[in-house]
Amino acid sequence: MITTPVTASLVRGAAEVEQTPRGVRPHRLPGWVPTQFPDPQLLMVESQPSGVRLTMATTARTVALVCHPARVAYRDTHRPRGSVDLVVDGTLVASAELGGGDLVEVDLRTGTSDFQPGAAHTTTFSDLPGGDKIVEIWLPHNESVELIELHTDEPVSPAAPDRRLWVHHGSSISHGSNASTPSRVWPAVAARRTGVELRNLGLGGSALVDPFTARVIRDAPADLISVKLGINVVNLDGMRLRTFVPAVAGFLDTIRDGHPDTPLVLISPIFCAIHEDTPGPGAIDPGSLGTDQIMFTATGRPGDRDLGRLTLQVIREALATLAERRATDPNLHYLDGTRLYGEKDAAEHPLPDALHPDTTTHQLIGERFADYAFAPDGPFATR
Structure with missing residues (x-):
């Protein structure tokens, strides 16, 4: 398998990416916004990459994304985990639920919270269509993620934007x-x-x-x-x-x-x-x-x-x-x-x-x- 670090050139739909010790974290608002207005709610939601995706041109049949999620959950209340979607040439092909990652669990009755660290998670998509194609990995809309690396069976390259x-x-x-x-x-x-x-x-x-x-x-x-x-x-x-x-x-x-x-x-x-x-x-x-x-x-x-x-x-x-x-x-x-x-x-x-x-x-x-x-x-x- 070929290992490709995730860089800004592969990321679409974000304002910028933050370099972290693990990899990169997409942000939907530019850094000057939280600097001027560091509201906790705003900081949480802008780092959840709704609409952000990795976009690449490749002939790969297998693509695996390694990331480190971070999420908020409410004690005694079920909230589904975030997911990653695979879109090939504009068609949704597969979805996979995230695992691992860090958890902040909030007790809505008391307002207290508890931090639970977790491990990185690998999402693997196999049996992609053969030949040249544009592959998009849509990132979770409801969890923050640090993107670490891609593993593929063929090389990937950034796809040039060509749409409105x-x-x-x-x-x-x-x-x-x-x-x-x-x-x-x-x-x-x-x-x-x-x-x-x-x-x-x-x-x-x-x-x-x-x-x-x-x-x-x-x-x-x-x-x-x-x-x-x-x-x-x-x-x-x-x-x-x-x-x-x-x-x-x-x-x-x-x-x-x-x-x-x-x-x-x-x-x-x-x-x-x-x-x-x-x-x-x-x-x-x-x-x-x-x-x-x-x-x-x-x-x-x-x-x-x-x-x-x-x-x-x-x-x-x-x-x-x-x-x-x-x-x-x-x-x-x-x-x-x-x-x-x-x-x-x-x-x-x-x-x-x-x-x-x-x-x-x-x-x-x-x-x-x-x-x-x-x-x-x-x-x-x-x-």
């Missing part, structure tokens, strides 16, 4: 919460369906209209851009209507400073019954602690819009109106998130934890977004 680049920003739903494997996260579904390169800036709990995120998008190479905003602001009870609307306007203005004419889709939240008419903060339902399925709840007062309190219905109205006022921007498009997943869908595909879609629903959302955005008359259509 789509940069997407959103919440934990875009990040991939409750999806079973990384290529089944809805932006990944849409990207593979339409043959574009993905950079996924879905940041669980951290789609908060942060100016630094807008700057990251402004400075990033991008042929297509989408931003999905609202649910985390409600979850946090972080803004009122008066501050939310100009914050989004400024967020879009910053993106436009770097991408004045790039197609840009502004997406409002999908349907989520607990927050449709009830403000946040969101919280874990105490009755679900110690069970296999944590559930979320809204702690605000139903129907309370006093003082500009935000619900998902309020946010959709505000974003639609904001987009109308920016009609002079012909490349800005508004998409009501309930077109991707609405109240009728919730009856057939309920959110397992009352907040995040399951794998089947990620597939549905990804297909619907692809069919909307990449339609012949859609905002991302090839002109």
